[in-house]
Amino acid sequence: MELGRGRLLRLTLMGGQARVFLCDTTGMAQEARDIHNASNTCSAAMGRMIAATAMMGVNLKSDGDRITATINGGGPAGPLCAVAGPDGAVKVTIEHPEVELKLKANGKLDVGGVLGRDGQLTIMRSYGFGEPYLGKVQLVSGEIAEDFAMYYLESEQTPTLCALGTLVGENIISSGGILIQAMPECSEQLLDQLEIRAELFGSISQLLSEMSLEEIVENCFRGLEPEILESMPLKLECDCSRPKIEQVILSMGADEIRDLIREQNGCEVTCHFCRKHYMFTGSELEALVEEGLSGSDE
Ligand SMILES: [Zn+2]
Numbered sequence: 001m002e003l004g005r006g007r008l009l010r011l012t013l014m015g016g017q018a019r020v021f022l023c024d025t026t027g028m029a030q031e032a033r034d035i036h037n038a039s040n041t042c043s044a045a046m047g048r049m050i051a052a053t054a055m056m057g058v059n060l061k062s063d064g065d066r067i068t069a070t071i072n073g074g075g076p077a078g079p080l081c082a083v084a085g086p087d088g089a090v091k092v093t094i095e096h097p098e099v100e101l102k103l104k105a106n107g108k109l110d111v112g113g114v115l116g117r118d119g120q121l122t123i124m125r126s127y128g129f130g131e132p133y134l135g136k137v138q139l140v141s142g143e144i145a146e147d148f149a150m151y152y153l154e155s156e157q158t159p160t161l162c163a164l165g166t167l168v169g170e171n172i173i174s175s176g177g178i179l180i181q182a183m184p185e186c187s188e189q190l191l192d193q194l195e196i197r198a199e200l201f202g203s204i205s206q207l208l209s210e211m212s213l214e215e216i217v218e219n220c221f222r223g224l225e226p227e228i229l230e231s232m233p234l235k236l237e238c239d240c241s242r243p244k245i246e247q248v249i250l251s252m253g254a255d256e257i258r259d260l261i262r263e264q265n266g267c268e269v270t271c272h273f274c275r276k277h278y279m280f281t282g283s284e285l286e287a288l289v290e291e292g293l294s295g296s297d298e
Pocket residue numbers: 238239240271272273274275276
């Protein structure tokens with residue numbers, strides 16, 4: 001998969017009794033690993049988070065809507081945060097991407113260990129206008145998939161099966177996820193069938209390394225009348241810009257900015273998501289303060 005790119009399928013089962021999101025976000029996980037120079041375990045954490053938020057973001061209605069998901073589990077890697085929009089754009093950051101732990105007894109990367117399990121998954125839905133909607137659940141395991149499944153169940157009363165996986169070698173071998181949601185009219189038979197097949201999805205990263213998304217659908221949902229409604233592109237993309245960074249600086253207040261001018265004759269701001277550097281000279285900051293103040297009621 002091309003660097004920074006991914007793809008998502010939206011489908012239904014049994015005439016709409018369940019809906020499914022399935023995504024391959026390998027190229028996005030690789031770019032996130034490169035940007036943040038992340039350890040294997042932090043790469044897996046970001047890879048899973050990218051897939052989880054991408055599948056949530058594509059359900060948003062309008063262009064300016066955003067999902068911001070944050071896992072704050074008290075682990076050594078610090079908070080993990082991702083933002084996704086309805087256009088398939090996702091950005092991700094983790095506070096200490098270099099943190100590494102030894103493999104778990106089962107040979108898997110210890111994502112729950114680096115993120116910690118004592119805390120919450122917070123989902124903020126922001127719309128172009130009005131107050132954002134905030135939902136929170138206690139972390140189940142810090143392994144991300146179970147935490148999102150709990151969020152869907154508790155906050156949205158939707159029984160959800162969620163599997164996320166990132167296979168890490170020297171590079172990202174595969175990364176992605178699947179989300180299956182039972183609709184209110186879902187039959188017992190379909191629920192039973194999904195329960196039986198859930199084990200297949202436990203190794204979603206393995207499936208993604210071997211098959212295309214369409215092949216996974218064909219293999220995993222045989223007999224359940226899968227109907228693919230849409231295939232859409234995903235991308236890792238940051239929407240930071242100089243004007244946005246200027247707003248962040250202005251929000252510090254005039255006194256703080258004047259201190260920066262006096263003490264270091266300028267400042268450098270680094271975007272947490274894409275690690276891009278923005279430089280401001282003392283005179284640029286001065287102009288910003290002047291402009292900012294004239295724009296307000298002071
Ligand atoms: Zn950025």
